Amino acid sequence: MERGVHDLGGAAGYGPVPHEPDEPPFHADWERRVFGLLGAVAGASAKRPGEFRYALERLAPDDYFGHGYYGRWLAGFELLLAEYGVVSPEEMSEVVARRVGGSAAPIASVSPAGRAVPFVAKNPALLPSDRPTPPPQRRTVRRDLSEPPRFAVGDLVVAPPSPQSGHTRLPAYVADTPGTVVKVHPAEVLPDSTAHDLGERAQHVYCVGYEAQSLWPDAEPNATVHIDLYECYLRPAS
Incomplete structure (x- = not known):
């Protein structure tokens, strides 16, 4: 998956993260x-x-x-x-x-x-199928799906790299690394699709835990990284 300027997890060379204990909401x-x-x-x-x-x-x-x-x-x-x-x-x-x-x-x-990266036209065939959901009673990204979640807490899963560029919520640094489902969230519309005006394509959402050292060998021992991932990103890990 192509990494954009925003996808910096585990990347080196950007210096320390500044921290101001009493940082004001606005500096100017x-x-x-x-x-x-x-x-x-x-x-x-x-x-x-x-x-x-x-x-x-x-x-x-x-x-x-x-x-x-x-x-x-x-x-x-x-x-x-x-x-x-x-x-x-x-x-x-x-x-x-x-x-x-x-x-x-x-x-x-x-x-x-002309310095911005152009808007990418995604191939809808590479996105999950859209499925109708009851219209929400308020403005929210959450949706009610009739299909049950594919995965449950404790399942070992893996996220292959995204098959196409454009917006996604799948960080490049977790691709192809096994993780464990630790929580099942309510279903939501899929930003990979909505950001490109290709429909809601609502998905179940999972909190997946990764051993930090499986992502970055020099990470702190016994640390876990939790990432929320959409169902269409995930496959059972063999």
């Missing part, structure tokens, strides 16, 4: 404004589960790593608003030029400079 006013824009941007774009996250995954490495958490959001906003046609390429170029000229906000040069 522009971060507060970006947070406040989320509802407006989501109302005009990124209307499907997984779509905003996929936009962040498609950012150029400099935009993903170079401007902090809310700078990444801002770059994602720009990408989505341009792709949905809410703002024109000319308007986006003007916005970026204005920030380059002295704003305290980061420079997230996505659409105007």
